[in-house]
Amino acid sequence: MDFDTFLGRVESRGQLASTEDALRATRITFETLGRRVDSEAAERLGAQLPGELERFLTKEEGTERFAWGEFVGRLVEAGGYDEGAGGTAAHHARVVLSVVDDATTEGAVDTVRERLPAEEDWDELFALVDREERPAAEGRGAE
Template identity: 45%
Template sequence: MKYDGFIGEVQHRAQLDSREAALGTSRVTLTTLSERIDPGLAENLGAKLPEKLGRFREEVDDVERFAFDEFVDRVVEREDIGEVEPADAAFHAQVVVDVVDEAVTEGALQDVEDQPPDGEGYENLFEIADAEGSPT
């Protein structure tokens, strides 16, 4: 999937007002995810994304283990599209992960999903991508 298609899909599915909002949501989701997963997986996933998106993995210096609630809090704090409720930020992140799942080779996102969980809730991040008949 090309960059423009990726951003367009995120904008459409997350019902965001602009491509800039879709880019920002994609950036903060991918950066936050990169902070949580093993660097090799982050690099592997980023290498399969359009270059303009894959580079966000390079912004991460340290890997941390944190629960899904903390993941959502970080996305809320970083999203630059006005006030965002945690439920909206979680939905935006789910949409980005779903589009990533379609953009990368089969199994690449599964490796990320299989990372050892730290706290409950990460299955929620992959909920849309795991659903059969995910929107296209």
């Protein structure tokens, strides 16, 4: 999937106002996730994404430990969301991950999931990935 198609799907699926909003949601999701997972997982996933997006995921050095709630808080802060917009920021991150799932080989998103603590609320990030199959027009491998 190319850069424009990726952002178009984030914009559409997330019901965002513009491509710029889709890029912002993607950037902050990838940068924040890139701080949380180890570099190997980030690089493996990033290698399957358009280069313009891969750099957001893989540019961070080192891994930080933080919980789902802090992840959402970091999204809000980095994205300039209004205070109390954690639900919106989390939804945008879920949308980004669902498009990543479409754009990558089967199991690529699971590599990231496996690097996150199972006992915390991280499954929230994968809620759209885990829901029932999306329509065939948006399914895996569709361009």
